[in-house]
Amino acid sequence: MGQKTKMIVDKDFRLADIDDRLYGSFIEHLGRAVYTGIYQPGHPSADEDGFRKDVIELVRELNVPVIRYPGGNFVSNFFWEDSVGPKDQRRKRLDLAWRTVESNEVGLGEFSDWCRKTNSSIMMALNLGTRGTADALNLLEYCNLDTGTYYADLRRQHGADKPYGIKTWCLGNEMDGPWQMGHKTAAEYGRLAAETAKAMKAMDHSLEFVVCGSSNIEMPTFPQWEASTLEETYEYVDYISLHQYYGNRSGDTADFFAKTQDLESFLHSVTAACDFIKAKKRSRKNIYLSFDEWNVWYHSTDSDNEQMAAKPWQTAPHLLEDIYNFEDAILNGLILITFLKHADRVKIACLAQLVNVIAPIMTETDGPAWRQTIFYPFLHASKYGRGTALTPVISTGTHDTSQHCCVTDIESAAVYNEEKQEVTIFAVNRNTDSDIEFEADIRGFADYKAREYLVLESDDMKISNSATDSPVVPKNRTDYKMDGGIFTAVMKKCSWNVIVFSKESR
Numbered sequence: 113m114g115q116k117t118k119m120i121v122d123k124d125f126r127l128a129d130i131d132d133r134l135y136g137s138f139i140e141h142l143g144r145a146v147y148t149g150i151y152q153p154g155h156p157s158a159d160e161d162g163f164r165k166d167v168i169e170l171v172r173e174l175n176v177p178v179i180r181y182p183g184g185n186f187v188s189n190f191f192w193e194d195s196v197g198p199k200d201q202r203r204k205r206l207d208l209a210w211r212t213v214e215s216n217e218v219g220l221g222e223f224s225d226w227c228r229k230t231n232s233s234i235m236m237a238l239n240l241g242t243r244g245t246a247d248a249l250n251l252l253e254y255c256n257l258d259t260g261t262y263y264a265d266l267r268r269q270h271g272a273d274k275p276y277g278i279k280t281w282c283l284g285n286e287m288d289g290p291w292q293m294g295h296k297t298a299a300e301y302g303r304l305a306a307e308t309a310k311a312m313k314a315m316d317h318s319l320e321f322v323v324c325g326s327s328n329i330e331m332p333t334f335p336q337w338e339a340s341t342l343e344e345t346y347e348y349v350d351y352i353s354l355h356q357y358y359g360n361r362s363g364d365t366a367d368f369f370a371k372t373q374d375l376e377s378f379l380h381s382v383t384a385a386c387d388f389i390k391a392k393k394r395s396r397k398n399i400y401l402s403f404d405e406w407n408v409w410y411h412s413t414d415s416d417n418e419q420m421a422a423k424p425w426q427t428a429p430h431l432l433e434d435i436y437n438f439e440d441a442i443l444n445g446l447i448l449i450t451f452l453k454h455a456d457r458v459k460i461a462c463l464a465q466l467v468n469v470i471a472p473i474m475t476e477t478d479g480p481a482w483r484q485t486i487f488y489p490f491l492h493a494s495k496y497g498r499g500t501a502l503t504p505v506i507s508t509g510t511h512d513t514s515q516h517c518c519v520t521d522i523e524s525a526a527v528y529n530e531e532k533q534e535v536t537i538f539a540v541n542r543n544t545d546s547d548i549e550f551e552a553d554i555r556g557f558a559d560y561k562a563r564e565y566l567v568l569e570s571d572d573m574k575i576s577n578s579a580t581d582s583p584v585v586p587k588n589r590t591d592y593k594m595d596g597g598i599f600t601a602v603m604k605k606c607s608w609n610v611i612v613f614s615k616e617s618r
């Protein structure tokens with residue numbers, strides 16, 4: 113047994129209101145995310161518009177408030193006009209990012225219909241790679257205006273009387289990356305992003321903008337990129353983006369679980385860059401963080417690269433179809449806890465992606481939709497992680513891993529949902545050697561009782577789910593104690609734990 117962990121949870125330890133968009137996700141026109149993912153006319157579960165109802169149900173289960181669309185790298189050579197109007201007249205296009213053919217059978221209008229069905233709203237990414245301000249303005253008029261002008265009327269002609277009302281816009285995607293179509297230097301990008309946001313705000317004052325930060329913490333231009341682009345855009349934007357994917361290529365589980373230390377440092381550095389420019393500009397406004405791509409991504413990369421080189425220009429090929437295992441779910445839980453610990457600054461986060469492409473939801477073309485291991489931590493956080501993030505006061509042991517030192521054994525966050533009179537503790541025991549006794553003092557919440565204790569536990573780090581078998585599913589534990597406002601339980605090594613307290617035990 114490792115060193116005992118103690119946590120204090122109190123109403124007065126308020127960190128921040130959690131923005132529901134912390135539980136956002138992402139759909140890119142990539143691989144089978146759209147075609148045979150969300151959309152498959154002729155599938156037994158397809159609705160009248162060709163959308164798979166089995167997928168809609170799973171997305172609703174995850175309760176995803178916002179979905180970034182349509183890319184990703186795809187967006188940097190996306191011609192939105194090709195994706196609207198009568199389907200039989202839509203042009204097929206080469207997608208240069210993933211070397212595939214985009215049929216445009218699903219476009220803006222269809223995606224907006226799908227979002228209505230899933231109770232989500234669109235966070236729209238603009239092509240600031242191969243296109244620019246004028247096209248962004250036309251798209252905005254098409255989406256949001258009712259002015260009797262050309263593009264607003266075009267949307268009506270295409271059958272959408274009511275504007276889509278898209279509030280949050282991403283000013284391009286990963287523009288610091290040499291792989292991006294229309295990649296730019298920070299100075300070039302900063303000017304274009306500022307002018308585009310300025311012009312779009314002139315059209316619609318209510319918009320919010322996300323400026324591109326670095327594609328990941330390893331980029332050679334990080335964090336100067338953040339400072340330089342914010343220098344140009346500070347007064348026009350509201351958020352800066354962060355993207356990060358993790359992998360365990362070396363098979364070192366303990367070190368894999370320590371990677372949220374790097375994530376913490378990424379969050380601190382970007383926050384510091386924002387606040388440095390704030391001080392320089394004598395501004396009163398804060399820039400918030402939009403972590404609009406995060407996940408584990410490495411299982412499929414080698415075969416994808418081979419396929420894109422050897423067999424380009426397919427429509428909806430199998431790409432980025434990572435099959436996630438147990439340890440991937442644990443890392444995702446750690447990432448969600450990290451976001452909750454920084455809920456004062458991280459306002460948007462998008463699990464990348466949602467269906468088939470590095471996704472919690474998979475579909476069989478001739479069969480059912482199913483839940484990957486990573487579905488569950490996201491489900492729990494989305495369900496119980498709304499309300500107020502409480503500052504975690506915790507004392508826990510530490511251990512070293514091959515690349516990280518002083519790694520906390522238990523990572524934890526607590527959320528208070530005042531409306532539902534519910535407090536939830538999310539915790540991961542990331543010690544790979546020891547079970548740990550965990551004590552939570554919740555006396556600050558008089559009359560609250562433990563109602564539910566959900567866990568993901570396994571001795572096999574590499575076990576996965578599939579269309580026919582789901583060995584990784586949450587289980588309910590009842591072997592805990594609740595005595596005078598003190599909760600105690602033994603948290604298994606390598607486990608995801610969700611303890612829900614409520615005013616009345618049910």
Ligand code: AHR
Pocket residue numbers: 140183184185186285286327405464465
């Ligand atoms: O999500 C997959 C890809 O990862 C996105 O297209 C890109 O933005 C990032 O590099």
